Amino acid sequence: MWWIYALLSAFFASLTAILAKIGIKGVDSDLATAIRTVVILLLAWTIVFYKHAGAGLSGLSRMNWTFLILSGIATGLSWIFYFKALQMGKVSQVAPVDKASVAITILLSVLFLGETLTIKTAIGAVLIIGGTLVLVL
Template sequence: MWWIYALLSALFAALTAIFAKIGIKGVDTDLATAIRTVVILLLAWAIAIFKGSTETIGGLTKTNWIFLILSGCATGLSWICYFKALQLGKVSQVAPVDKLSVAIAIVLAVVFLKEPLSLKQAAGAALIIGGSLVLIF
């Protein structure tokens, strides 16, 4: 079941790139990111409220809060850089290079989370890195 959500995530990420490229024409990328963030904020809270997920907010630990906040900061910085890259480059180059995050996440998961690395995962990460380098240079 996880792979269905992963494929949907990929589809929505692809649409994000197309919609953003059209939407940022002649717009400051920081303003565009701020507008996008408000929309995401409203959508995320609406879904959480609709599903009843907000009832468990009191059970979050200090560690949950710290790392969710850090994740939010990383997401925001990623979006700011992504929008600027989209404004300066082609979607067909920016979006795939942005997916280098997959390979970086694999490496970071092995180093910091001590997740095992299979040969298949290592090969996939290497291919992503290679593809990104081809697109950059």
């Protein structure tokens, strides 16, 4: 079942690039990121309230808070740089380079989470990096 959500994520990430490229014409990329962030904030809290999941706030540990905040900072920086890249480059080049994050994530998951690096996963990461280099060069 997880793969259905992953495919939906990929589809909406793809739409994000196309819609953002159209939306940032003549707009400062940081302003565009801020507007997008407000929309995401409203959407996320609407879902939390709809599902009555807000009660879970009291159960969050200091570690939960720390790493969720750090994740939010990383996401924000990613979006800022992504929108700047979209404003300056072609979507067909920016989006695939952004997806090099998949290969970086594989490496970081091995280093920091202790996940096993299989030969299949390693080959996939190398192919992603190779494809990224082809698009950049």
